Amino acid sequence: MINREWHLLSRPVGWPQPENFALVETEVPTPGEGQILVRNTFLSVDPYMRGRMSSAKSYVAPFELGKVMQGGAVGEVVESRAEGIAPGDHVLHFLGWREYAVVDAKTAVKVDAQAAPLSAYLGVLGMTGLTAYAGLLRTASFKEGDAVFVSGAAGAVGSQVGQIARLKGASRVIGSAGSDEKVELLVKEYGFDAAFNYKNGPVSEQLRAAAPDGIDVYFDNVGGDHLEAAIGSLNRDGRIAVCGMISVYNNTEPAPGPRNLARLIQTRGRIEGFLVGDHYDLQPQFVQEVAPWVASGELKYRETVVKGIGNTLEAFLGVLRGDNIGKMVVRL
Secondary structure, three states, X not given: OEEEEEEEOOOXXXXXXXXXXXXXXXXXXXXXXXXXXXXXXXXXXXXXXXXXXXXXXXXXXXXXXXXXXXXXXXXXXXXXXXXXXXXXXXXXXXXXXXXXXXXXXXXXXXXXXXXXXXHHHHOOOOHHHHHXXXXXHHHOOOOOOOEEEEOOOOEHHHHXXXXXXXXXXOOXXXXXXXXXXXXXXXXXXXXXXXXXXXXXXXHHHHHHHHOOOOEEEEEEOOOHHHHHHHHHHEEEEXXXXXXXXXXXXXXOOOOOOOOOOOHHHHHOOEEEEXXXXXXXXXXXXXXXXXXXXXXXXXXXXXXXXXXXXXXXXXXXXXXXXXXXXXXXXXXX
16 A cells, blocks of 8 residues: 655745655555554645744754655544554544554544534644634733734634634724635625735725724734734734734745834733644633534634645645635645
């Protein structure tokens, strides 16, 4: 049996190029004691993976050259040498970018394929969902009545941030996105009060028009001009949670910082970065609260599904370009 997996051949400079990667055929591995063999069903591709392609010091080790990359995946157990997990079970794990994976059973999480679509455990009920939940409620200290601005709002994290804020009593929810189609989705399907296409004019002007009374919370997925605009519209005691800065991930030179940081003195504003890995203690609370919203349809989600292991790289590049609406997943 043949296993196909994506290897990183060289570290990208600027935008990743196809020659930085290779789709390699290997033998399907055999599990050892305490391990399971998983046939992956869905793979996750996420913006943070761009950082792991660099050798720069970061919060997580870089991908190793000449070896298979990693990422979230969900699949079916085909062989088990571990107690508590049997063939036919479905598990969530972190050995994506491949068709088959040998996983240490203690690192795998069993999921119920009847309770929700398997792909949902990579998105709305998975790491991206928890990222939205923890970033909004803990890092940004959201409270009822806050006006909330979300950048990258049509993405997997951003769309959930806006909806959770609305469900928890935000006074106003504003989102930015990169196309008129996405703007319409934010307002008509996700229930945002206002949204704008950042390509249609200066972000600061469009944000002031959408939030004339200012904002109390900014959930940052983009950085750059969005962060500067948010600081400019921040109310007294406003909070900014920095989740990602996709606008600068492929820069080869340092990006200029916001020019209006002094305004944080006037507003007593706060900027705080966060990583979802620091907030897994919220996982039970997150599932308990969000799963019923998903089941009832109160919290809606979209997925962009790309088919085939051979298209995983293109799916990842699509995330960096903003091609996806909602969570980008690869179905094998």
